[in-house]
Amino acid sequence: MKRALSVFLAIILLFSSISTVVAASELNIFISMPEYADAMRELIAEYKKVRPDVTINYETTQTDYPTLLKVKLNSGDVPDIFASTTGKEIEVYKEYSYDLSDQPLSEALDPSVKESMVDADGNGLYGIAIKGNYFGMVHNKDLFDQAGVEVPKTLDELEEAIVKLEAAGITPFTSGFGEWWVFKHAFQHFMASATDDVAGLVEKFERGEAKLADYPELYENWFRFVDLVYAHSDDKPLEATINNAIVNIALGRAAMAVGQGPWIEAGIVEIDPDVNIGLAGYPISDDPAQAQVISGADLALRISNRSKNLDDVLDFVNWWHTSEYGKDWFIDVAKVVSPVINDRMADFELVQDGAKQIEENGAAPISIIHSTDSFHMTFGEIMQAYVSGQIDRDEACARIEQKWVEIDG
Template structure:
């Protein structure tokens, strides 16, 4: 089952419409969609530009450009951002499309057909080079200067030059807990080891509570919940990835990956939904928020608003993934992986730059970034709008942070990685076959890009 988020189409007047491809109807405002599904309309009013808004683009000429990005969990917030920008630049229409499961495949199809979006997503790390030829160098742009110093250079190329994208959120990976479920089962501390995790699952089962909502219909859940086993399982993760791409190393050489990672998947499978491959993001969040399940996988602070929308009284807790018998290895992973890029050949390049610079420098844009409910990419003076971010910041300051790790490989690989584990969960691949397929994909998908 593939998860698609239907975004809201924003128009100047109360008219109905639907986009097909990159274009849009004339006189439209900022529009958003999810692939080719239908949309609804909402009115917006023009207003004078606030401070930080650029005016060096098209002036009063009608302009449309296309924003195709992943991370549909932020669709509602981005729609609000686009509504506000419509007040700043009434003549600019931003056609917004978002998806998650199919994003890498869909983006490559668009690029191969010569239809590069004006704004698109990628990860940092290896994908910087993959999409560099399509990306505008943002060096010296206000958007780059507004970023936290630690991530201002995170989108440089392999030679340490340029700025080929920007982060609007940071990432944190961990297990989200419904604390009320833990309390009902008599669990007083979050599990730090695999043995403790297994014991807590038994306590939850005895209390009549489903331990896990797994979300395994989504390939990226495997990426974001199993990366701690990969990064903690080797001494130097960058070297490990390079050796896997060349075939110089093997998963069989690393116990935490070969054994512990599969043990974790087996524990979850034995303690989750009866049909785990039908559990998508929406059903996982619903089960977790309503107390049907105690733990949710693959999510970060970005999920908090969705959970609270389902149950405003949800008692949220957050912790790292138990990966071994060493509790010190149980850390929340932190970093910045997802980035947005600007098409260097955009027909409306200046208008696109005006938009992203307004996003990061205007009072509204800075407030939007600070209150997104995720790890902010700009300085917020230690003020966070998310309980999960506060928990994570306190936890990582005490226990350190795990390596986010995912950017060392492209999403094309991670999609194959997740699909391999879906086959393992289904039973069509054995553990040995799953390892063999992952190793083959590492060489064929990633090694071929060297």
């Protein structure tokens, strides 16, 4: 009996070692954004048909992704494809990252995506995008109709809209203020209105040369907006998360969601497939022309420059971005704003509405990519402390200015 068992085990071991020899190469993908897990698995399964000799191990997590990635990098177990944010963080991981400029996929990428993948000197292409993205105010159109009010484009209109919505018994906002990143998503619209050169302004803040109080768009409008949201949102604004935003918009419990974008649509239509939603620019000033949607890629997938199977990795990402299936995958499977040039669009309300808004009113520049998420987490915390009344506006501004220098400077 014992002998039979050991023979059996020996055979299994033998076979397993043979099978690793046969599978010519193995790619490890370790990225955040688990919302695209199913789509990614579909993509990988499709690639298996093209290259049966390549095995792709796909791992994804959201919580603490940067920490886990650091552990992997430091233990020498660098994933072949990993994720970071775009812009400023491109430089942080540059020494692990392969420059894709001379790859075929570089032709296929949307120019706005390419721009956010360059290093600090503006050179190279250190990442690809799993999605382009739109940022704006997700709103429930039916609730606005019900209250008989237009989606506001200026702060004064916003105040009127709040009055009318509340008169109709509708909660105007679902704040999502429990999430640190909601603040960065909303704040960038105000940054875009404060300057024509967002990157330059962020740099000034990082050097400690700019003051929020010098920019009424930030010091007045931003805080006015945040105050309005806090005063007219869910019962417990600081416990409100992305899940509350999804549920409240889908069930018509709130008219507007702050800091969200097309990524919540899948969740919303799961609850109510017939819900009538839209994406609009935030009312950020007195000028309706400034209520613009922001477009850009905020997350990057990086190719490890020390991958053992670099050619296979490059082959995979090139196939993903240039083959017919790969290009359509973004639209039909992942249903995102396509990061590669394509005439078609995903059939998501928020994606199409976002594109329509941009066509009509233009897009504002994306500014979150000029700061790291380390800073943004602290920024979110400071804003939470402000809305909950722990600190006043000047204290909040002082802390934001200080952290900008300390963390990103």
